[in-house]
Amino acid sequence: MKKMIKKVIAPVLVITVLFAVLRTFCIQDGKCNYFLLLLLMGIPFGIGKMCVWMVP
Structure with missing residues (x-):
């Protein structure tokens, strides 16, 4: 359950707040x-x- 909150619910809440503010x-x-x-x-x-990505 904690993994689902961290991987799914938290990013959705962040996206919702960013949308409302921006x-x-x-x-x-x-x-x-x-x-x-x-x-x-x-x-x-x-x-x-x-x-994360390295440019060759």
Whole structure:
């Protein structure tokens, strides 16, 4: 049960909170710019993976 909370529920909660907070920054002309939203939401998840890949 703890493994499921750590692997599934915690990331979903983080994504939900990020969406709620960052959506206000991505509204332009009354519409949400989803490309900018995905870019901003992907930064916290991608930073940890940037150090994993080695560039030859």
